[in-house]
Amino acid sequence: MNAFRPARPSGRHRPVLPTGLPAAALAAACCLAALSAGPAAAAAPAPASASAPGGGQDTSAADASTRMTADSTLLSEPGVHVMPHSGAPDLPSGLSALSWTVSDARTGQVLAAKDAHRRLPPASTLKTLFADTVLPRFPAGLRHKVEDSDLAGLGDGSSLVGVQPGQTYTVSDLWRGVFLASGNDAVHVLANMNGSVAKTVSEMQAKARMLGAMDTHVVTPDGYDEPGQLSSAYDLAVFARAGLANPDFARYAATKDSQFPGGYDAQGSYVSSFGIENTNRLLTGEKGVTAYPGLVGVKNGYTTNAGNTLVAAARKSGRTIIVSVMNPQSGETNAVYTEAAKLLDWGFAAADRTTSVGTLNAAAPVPAAGTGTSADADRSGTSGAARKGDRAPQEAHAAPVSSRSAVASPTAWAVGGALVLLAAASVVVLRRRGAAKNR
Structure with a gap:
C-alpha cells in the first residue's frame, strides 16, 4: 500500500505538472526548431560579393x-x-x-x-x-x-x-x-x-x-x-x-x-x-x-x-x-x-x-x-x-538564386537533425528523472 507523502517545503515554488509533460514540450520545441532551421537557412541570402566569379562585373x-x-x-x-x-x-x-x-x-x-x-x-x-x-x-x-x-x-x-x-x-x-x-x-x-x-x-x-x-x-x-x-x-x-x-x-x-x-x-x-x-x-x-x-x-x-x-x-x-x-x-x-x-x-x-x-x-x-x-x-x-522578357509586356528578371543555396540547405538540415536527436535525448533523460521521483 502506497503511503501519502506530503510535499516537502522549499524556498522555491515549483509548479506541479503531470509526469512527462516537460519532456513532450521540450521535444516539440526542438522538433519545430529543426523543421524551421532548414528552410530558413536555405532561404537566407548569401552575402553579396564584391565581384562576379572569375573577376567579372559586379552581380550584386x-x-x-x-x-x-x-x-x-x-x-x-x-x-x-x-x-x-x-x-x-x-x-x-x-x-x-x-x-x-x-x-x-x-x-x-x-x-x-x-x-x-x-x-x-x-x-x-x-x-x-x-x-x-x-x-x-x-x-x-x-x-x-x-x-x-x-x-x-x-x-x-x-x-x-x-x-x-x-x-x-x-x-x-x-x-x-x-x-x-x-x-x-x-x-x-x-x-x-x-x-x-x-x-x-x-x-x-x-x-x-x-x-x-x-x-x-x-x-x-x-x-x-x-x-x-x-x-x-x-x-x-x-x-x-x-x-x-x-x-x-x-x-x-x-x-x-x-x-x-x-x-x-x-x-x-x-x-x-x-x-x-x-x-x-x-x-x-x-x-x-x-x-x-x-x-x-x-x-x-x-x-x-x-x-x-x-x-x-x-x-x-x-x-x-x-x-x-x-x-x-x-x-x-x-x-x-x-x-x-x-x-x-x-x-x-x-x-x-x-x-x-x-x-x-x-x-x-x-x-x-x-x-x-x-x-x-x-x-x-x-x-x-x-515588356517582361520575351513573353510579355514588361521586362523583368527572375529573382536571383543564391550560389550558396545548394550548400546552405544540406547544412541547415544537418543542424535540424541534430536538434531532433537532442529532443529524443531530452525525452529519455526526463523520463528517467520522473521514474526516479516516483520510486
Missing part, C-alpha cells in the same frame, strides 16, 4: 536592379540605346536603318538597339514566324500533291520558287523553297496543309504572343504587303532566336543552295529539277556582298512598302549574335547587308563589354497599366517599355 543586388531598370525602360524609348563598359567599341557609323537590334542568342540579352519596338512592315522576314509556327507540324519526308486551291490568293508580284499544281513535293522541298527562294507559293502550300491560310495566320498571331512578340500583327503568312501587317526589330530577333533552337529551322536557314523538283517550263518541256540559291546575300556572298564568316542564316526580305529587311545570325567562338535590321534609308546598294555586317562585328567585339539594355528571354506576361498609345492598341494597351 544593386547591379541587378540597374539591369532591371534598363530592361524596363530603354527598349521602349526612341533612339539608340547601348550601355558600354570601359574599353567597349563604339557603335558603327553610317547606320541608316529605321530600326535595328543586336542580341546574344544564348542569353537573350539585347546588347544595343535603335527603336527596337518601332512597328514596321516586315516583308519576308515574317516567314521566320511562319516557320516557328508550322515547321514542327509535319515530318520532312511527308509527300504532298499540290492542287490549284493550295496556290489561291497569292499576291501580285510575289516571290516564287516554282511550285506547280499536279506536282508532288516533300515537306523538306517546300521548306527549302521558303527559306532559300523566299517562295510565297511554298508558304501557301504549307499553310493549306496546315488547315488553311486563315487558320495559319491565326496560329502565327498566337505564336507571336506566346513568344512575347507584342509588336507583330499578322495578315498574311508570307510577309506580303497588306495594310496592318507589322512587326519590329525586337520581334524579328525573338523569332530568329526561337527558330535557331529548332535544328530543322537552323539547317534550312543556313542552306546556301539546293535542287528543287521541276515541272513543265514555259515551253511545255518537263524538267526533273532545277537549282535554287538562298536570296540572303550575307550568306551566299552574291551580287557585291561579301559572305559573312560564320553566318548561320536567317532570313531577308523586301517589298515596296517595307524596303529591305534582314534578320541575320552568325556564330563565332561558341557565341551566336543575332542582328535585325529594318529599312535602311541611305539609298546605298546592299545597305541592309552592309549595316547588318557592321552590327555583327560590333556585337562580337562588345558582347562582354556592355550591360544589357533589354532581353529576349521568355517570361510570364505581366501587363503594365497606362503605358499604351493608340498606335499600339493591338499590343493590349502596353508599350515596349512594359
